[in-house]
Amino acid sequence: MLTKFQEQNLTGEKKRIVNDFSLTIATVNGSGSQTSNATILRSIFKMGIPVSGKNILPSNIQGLPTWYTIRVNKEGFVARQEEADILIEMNPATFADDLAKLKSGGVFFYADHIRQPIERDDIFVYPMPVREIVRQVDVPTYLRDYIANMVYVGIVASILGIELDKIHQSLEFHFKGKAKAIAINDEVVKRAAEWAKENLVKQDPFYLEPIDVTKGWILTDGNTAAALGAIYGGVQFVSWYPITPATSLAENLQTYLPKLRKDPDTGKNTFAVVQAEDELSAIGMAIGAGWGGLRAMTSTSGPGLSLMTEYIGLAYYAEVPVVVWDVQRVGPSTGLPTRTAQGDLTFVAFMSHGDIENIILLPGNINECFEFAWQAFDIAEQIQTPVIILSDMDFGMNQWMGKPFEYPNSPMQRGKVLWEEDLEKLDGKWARYLDVDGDGIPYRTVIGNRHPRAAYYTRGTGHDEYAGYSEEPQNWHDLLNRLKKKFEVAKKLLPKPIIETMDSSAIGIISFGSTEPAVQETRQILAKEGLHSDFMRIRAYPFIGVEREFIQNHPINYVVEMNRDGQLHQLLRMEYPELAGKIRSFAYTDGLPLTARQLVDFIHQNEEQ
Amino acid sequence: MQERVDIQAKKSGVNAIGLTKSDYRGSPSTLCQGCGHNSIASQIIAACYELDIHPEEIVKFSGIGCSSKSTTYFLNRSFGFNGLHGRMPSLATGALFADYTLKGIGVSGDGDTASIGMGQFKHILRRNMKLVYIVENNGVYGLTKGQFSATADQGLELKSHGVNPYMPVDIAWEALVGHATFVARSFAGDPKQVKELIKAALSHNGVAVLDIISPCVTFNNVDHATQSYAWGKDHEAALHELSFVPRAEEILIEYDEEEAKEVQLHDGSTILLRKLGRDYDPTDRQAAIRVLEEANSCQCLITGLIYIDTDQPSMVDIYNLTDKPLNRLTERELRPPRGTLEELNHLF
Numbered sequence: 001m002l003t004k005f006q007e008q009n010l011t012g013e014k015k016r017i018v019n020d021f022s023l024t025i026a027t028v029n030g031s032g033s034q035t036s037n038a039t040i041l042r043s044i045f046k047m048g049i050p051v052s053g054k055n056i057l058p059s060n061i062q063g064l065p066t067w068y069t070i071r072v073n074k075e076g077f078v079a080r081q082e083e084a085d086i087l088i089e090m091n092p093a094t095f096a097d098d099l100a101k102l103k104s105g106g107v108f109f110y111a112d113h114i115r116q117p118i119e120r121d122d123i124f125v126y127p128m129p130v131r132e133i134v135r136q137v138d139v140p141t142y143l144r145d146y147i148a149n150m151v152y153v154g155i156v157a158s159i160l161g162i163e164l165d166k167i168h169q170s171l172e173f174h175f176k177g178k179a180k181a182i183a184i185n186d187e188v189v190k191r192a193a194e195w196a197k198e199n200l201v202k203q204d205p206f207y208l209e210p211i212d213v214t215k216g217w218i219l220t221d222g223n224t225a226a227a228l229g230a231i232y233g234g235v236q237f238v239s240w241y242p243i244t245p246a247t248s249l250a251e252n253l254q255t256y257l258p259k260l261r262k263d264p265d266t267g268k269n270t271f272a273v274v275q276a277e278d279e280l281s282a283i284g285m286a287i288g289a290g291w292g293g294l295r296a297m298t299s300t301s302g303p304g305l306s307l308m309t310e311y312i313g314l315a316y317y318a319e320v321p322v323v324v325w326d327v328q329r330v331g332p333s334t335g336l337p338t339r340t341a342q343g344d345l346t347f348v349a350f351m352s353h354g355d356i357e358n359i360i361l362l363p364g365n366i367n368e369c370f371e372f373a374w375q376a377f378d379i380a381e382q383i384q385t386p387v388i389i390l391s392d393m394d395f396g397m398n399q400w401m402g403k404p405f406e407y408p409n410s411p412m413q414r415g416k417v418l419w420e421e422d423l424e425k426l427d428g429k430w431a432r433y434l435d436v437d438g439d440g441i442p443y444r445t446v447i448g449n450r451h452p453r454a455a456y457y458t459r460g461t462g463h464d465e466y467a468g469y470s471e472e473p474q475n476w477h478d479l480l481n482r483l484k485k486k487f488e489v490a491k492k493l494l495p496k497p498i499i500e501t502m503d504s505s506a507i508g509i510i511s512f513g514s515t516e517p518a519v520q521e522t523r524q525i526l527a528k529e530g531l532h533s534d535f536m537r538i539r540a541y542p543f544i545g546v547e548r549e550f551i552q553n554h555p556i557n558y559v560v561e562m563n564r565d566g567q568l569h570q571l572l573r574m575e576y577p578e579l580a581g582k583i584r585s586f587a588y589t590d591g592l593p594l595t596a597r598q599l600v601d602f603i604h605q606n607e608e609q
Numbered sequence: 610m611q612e613r614v615d616i617q618a619k620k621s622g623v624n625a626i627g628l629t630k631s632d633y634r635g636s637p638s639t640l641c642q643g644c645g646h647n648s649i650a651s652q653i654i655a656a657c658y659e660l661d662i663h664p665e666e667i668v669k670f671s672g673i674g675c676s677s678k679s680t681t682y683f684l685n686r687s688f689g690f691n692g693l694h695g696r697m698p699s700l701a702t703g704a705l706f707a708d709y710t711l712k713g714i715g716v717s718g719d720g721d722t723a724s725i726g727m728g729q730f731k732h733i734l735r736r737n738m739k740l741v742y743i744v745e746n747n748g749v750y751g752l753t754k755g756q757f758s759a760t761a762d763q764g765l766e767l768k769s770h771g772v773n774p775y776m777p778v779d780i781a782w783e784a785l786v787g788h789a790t791f792v793a794r795s796f797a798g799d800p801k802q803v804k805e806l807i808k809a810a811l812s813h814n815g816v817a818v819l820d821i822i823s824p825c826v827t828f829n830n831v832d833h834a835t836q837s838y839a840w841g842k843d844h845e846a847a848l849h850e851l852s853f854v855p856r857a858e859e860i861l862i863e864y865d866e867e868e869a870k871e872v873q874l875h876d877g878s879t880i881l882l883r884k885l886g887r888d889y890d891p892t893d894r895q896a897a898i899r900v901l902e903e904a905n906s907c908q909c910l911i912t913g914l915i916y917i918d919t920d921q922p923s924m925v926d927i928y929n930l931t932d933k934p935l936n937r938l939t940e941r942e943l944r945p946p947r948g949t950l951e952e953l954n955h956l957f
C-alpha cells in the first residue's frame with residue numbers, strides 16, 4: 001500500500017541522488033549486526049565510492065540500542081552528519097523515536113515483525129519480512145537471530161544498488177575466508193535481494209553506482225593502523241590493560257605480531273605482549289622495558305592514563321623512552337566509554353607533577369596513526385623521554401578510508417646508546433647525564449652491557465652528571481635546564497603542521513586529530529558561499545614555531561576541537577600570547593564526532609558579528 | 610681440579626672469576642647504624658661474590674623506602690633502577706624482558722610490598738617472573754618516620770602512633786597462597802642463613818620471595834615487636850640448617866645423606882637442608898601451609914626455606930623469545946620486510 005507521498009513521488013518527476021547520502025542502521029547491541037553493517041560499508045567502498053562508518057554504541061555487551069551510520073559521498077566528504085537520509089530499523093525499542101526523527105523525504109526500511117504504527121506520509125517505507133526469509137534458509141536455530149541481520153543487507157543492496165559480488169568479497173574479508181560462514185551469509189543476502197526484486201518497487205531517489213574514487217585505497221580503523229605502525233616500527237614490548245576504546249589496539253598487536261615478527265629461522269618471537277594487572281603496572285613494565293633498551297609501548301584511555309601519570313613523570317626525569325597511546329573517550333571513570341572526545345590534550349601536555357612537559361603526537365587520519373606509531377619510537381629513543389600519542393574513539397573503533405600504509409622511509413633511529421665496543425673505544429669514560437654533544441641529550445647504556453663501566457643507577461631523586469646521588473642545588477637546577485634543552489631538539493623531529501590554503505582566504509581554521517573531515521567539508525561549504533579559508537592541522541606538541549606565521553596571516557583563526565574548554569586554544573594562547581586576539585575557540589563536545597553543520601553554523605554566527 | 614684452585618683463590622680474596630669482594634661493593638650506606646637493611650645488603654654482596662656472579666649479570670630494582678634505597682649500597686657495577694613506591698615488580702618485569710640472561714634482584718619494604726604494592730607483589734608471583742624479591746620487613750614505614758605498616762603486629766604500641774588495632778599481613782603466607790615458587794623467611798640478625806637463602810634464590814628459575822625480618826632500630830625496636838632484634842633472637846626457630854651448593858663446587862661438599870634433604874635447582878646447583886629435629890620437606894605445599902600456621906599460633910619466627918617448586922616455567926620461558934636477548938636485536942630482525950606490508954594493504 002502506498003502513502004500519498006509515495007504516490008506523488010511515483011508519478012512525479014523522479015530525481016536521482018547518486019552516491020551521496022547518510023544511512024543509519026538501528027539494531028540491538030550484541031545481536032550480531034556489526035558484521036552486516038561492516039559488510040554494507042565495505043561493499044560500497046569496493047564499488048569505488050568514498051565512505052565512512054561510525055558506531056554509536058551503548059556501553060553494554062548485549063541488549064541496549066546501537067546505531068551504525070554510514071556516510072556515502074562521491075566527493076569524499078565523509079564526516080558524520082546529524083540526520084540520516086536512510087534508516088534501517090531493526091530495534092522495536094527505538095522504532096518510534098527513530099522514525100519520528102527521520103528526515104522528510106527519507107527512506108525507512110523496517111523489520112516487519114515490529115508492529116508499530118507508521119504515521120508519516122513524507123517518507124519512503126520498505127517493510128522487510130526478516131523472519132520469513134531467515135526461515136527459508138537452512139541454518140541452526142541459534143544462528144537465526146544473527147543471520148537475520150544479513151536480510152537487511154540483501155534488501156538494501158537490491159533497492160540502493162549494491163553489487164552482490166562486492167558483498168561476497170566483503171564477507172570473505174570479514175570471515176577471513178571461512179567458507180561455511182561465507183556461504184550461509186551469502187545465501188541469506190541473495191534470498192533477501194531476490195525477495196526485494198520480486199516484491200518491492202523502487203520509489204526513493206537514492207542510488208549507488210560504481211565509480212573509481214577509492215581505487216587502491218584501504219578501509220580500516222585507527223587502532224589497527226596504530227598496531228601495524230608499531231610493528232613496522234619494531235615494537236618489542238607491549239604491556240596493556242583492557243579499556244574501551246583502546247583495547248583493540250593491543251588486541252591487534254596480539255593478532256599481527258605473531259604473523260609478522262617471528263624469527264624466520266627459529267620461529268622464536270622478537271616481541272612480548274603482556275596483559276598487566278592494571279595500568280599502574282602496564283606503564284611500569286613498559287618503562288622498565290624502555291629502560292632496558294626495548295622499543296616499549298602501552299595503550300590506554302583517560303582513566304588508565306590517569307593511573308600512569310606518576311610513572312610517566314619518573315620516566316621524564318629518569319630519561320626513559322616509552323610510547324603511550326591514549327585513545328581518548330568521554331569523561332571520568334566510566335564516563336561515556338564508547339563516545340569520542342579530544343579532552344585529554346592539556347592533561348597530557350602537563351601530565352605528572354613537578355616541572356614537566358610531554359611530547360604529544362596528534363594523528364589526523366589512519367595513515368598518520370600508522371606513521372606516528374613507528375615515528376614515536378624514533379622520537380622517544382632519540383630524545384630519551386615518553387612520547388604520548390593522542391588518538392580517540394572515533395579513530396580507534398570506526399572505519400576510515402586511507403591511502404595504503406607506507407613502509408617507513410627512514411631507518412630506525414635508536415638514539416645515543418653505547419654498547420661494549422663503544423665503551424672500549426671511550427676507555428670506559430662516559431657519564432650517563434653528561435651533555436657531551438651540547439644538545440642536552442646524554443648517552444645511555446642498557447642492561448646486559450657487560451663492560452665493567454657500563455652500569456649506572458637510575459633514580460628520580462637528585463643526581464649529578466655521573467648518575468650519583470646528589471642533593472646539590474646546582475645539580476638539580478642544571479638537570480631541569482638540560483631537560484628543557486632536549487625539547488628544542490625534539491621540535492626538529494616532530495611532525496610539522498599540515499597547512500592547506502585557498503586563494504585570498506579571509507579566515508584561518510586550526511584543528512587537530514579526527515575533526516579534519518568536518519573541517520574540510522566546512523571549508524567547501526563556506527567556499528561555495530564565497531568565504532575562503534586556510535587550514536592548519538596541528539600534528540604535535542610542543543608547538544614548533546611555524547604556527548605563529550599562520551595565525552598572523554589571518555585576521556581571525558577558528559580553533560576547532562571536541563572538548564569543552566578549548567584546550568588547543570588554551571595552549572596556543574599560552575605559547576603565542578601576543579596573538580591571542582587572533583584566535584577564537586570553537587570547542588564543542590557531546591560524545592559524537594563533529595559535523596560540518598556544527599562548525600559552519602558557528603562560523604556563520606561569528607562572521608555576521 | 611679446577612674447583613680446588615678456585616677455593617684456594619677465594620682464600621686470597623679473589624673469587625673464581627677473578628673479582629675481589631670490593632668489586633661487589635656499593636656506595637656508602639646512608640641508613641641508620643644498626644639498621645637491618647644494611648646487614649642484608651652485606652649478605653647480597655657476599656652471596657654474589659661467593660657465587661662468582663659477574664656484577665654485570667645482575668640488575669637491581671627497588672621501590673621507595675629505606676629498604677628500597679639500599680640497592681645503592683651493593684653492587685655498584687650492576688645496573689639499578691629505583692622506581693616508584695609499590696611498583697618495583699612491574700618495572701623489573703618489563704626490564705628483564707630486555708635481556709633474560711640476567712638475574713634480577715628486587716628490594717622492597719613491608720610498606721612498599723604489603724600496602725601500596727600488594728597488587729604488583731601478588732601478580733609477579735602468579736607470573737613467576739625470574740626475580741629475587743627481597744622484602745626487608747620492619748613493621749614500620751621507616752623513611753616516612755615510623756608509621757605502622759601493614760605487617761605490624763596487632764596491639765603493637767609505638768611512641769608517636771599509639772596502638773595498632775589491625776591484623777598484620779604475613780608476607781610469606783601471601784607469597785605461598787599467591788603461588789610463589791620459592792618462599793623463604795629469615796632474620797637480618799642471622800647473616801649466614803640470609804646469605805645461603807639469597808644464593809639459593811639467585812639460582813631459582815622463577816620468583817623467589819625472601820621475607821627478611823629487618824629491624825628498624827630507630828622506629829620499631831621495642832623488644833616485644835615481631836620485627837625487633839630482641840624478639841627475633843629469642844623466637845627464631847630455623848626449619849633446617851641450610852647450605853647452598855653451586856653446581857661447580859658440588860664435589861667438594863660433604864654431607865650426611867641420611868640427615869639432609871637435597872633440592873636441585875634448574876641450573877644444576879643444589880640446596881642442602883639439614884633437618885632440625887622435625888621432618889620438613891619444602892617441596893610439600895601442605896607442609897608449608899602448616900608450618901606458617903604453626904608459627905602464627907606459637908608466636909615464633911620460623912625461618913628457612915619454607916617452600917620451593919622447581920617445576921614451573923618462569924614467565925620469560927613461556928614467551929618463546931629469541932636466544933639473542935631482545936635488546937640486542939637490530940632493525941633487520943625487528944622491521945618486517947616491505948612485501949609483508951604490501952600484502953596487508955591488499956587485505957584492507
Ligand SMILES: Cc1ncc(C[n+]2csc(CCOP(=O)(O)OP(=O)(O)O)c2C)c(N)n1
Nearest residue numbers: 674675676694718719720721749750751752
Ligand atoms: C606514591 C607515594 N606515596 C607515598 C610515598 C611516601 N613514602 C615513602 S617511603 C614510604 C613507606 C616506606 O615503607 P617501607 O616500604 O616499609 O620501607 P622502610 O622505609 O620501612 O624500609 C612512603 C609511604 C611515596 N614515596 N610515594
Ligand code: SF4
Nearest residue numbers: 641644675751825826
Ligand atoms: S629509619 Fe629504620 S628502616 Fe630507615 S634506615 Fe633507620 S633503622 Fe633503617
Ligand SMILES: [Mg+2]
Nearest residue numbers: 718719747749
Ligand atoms: Mg618498612
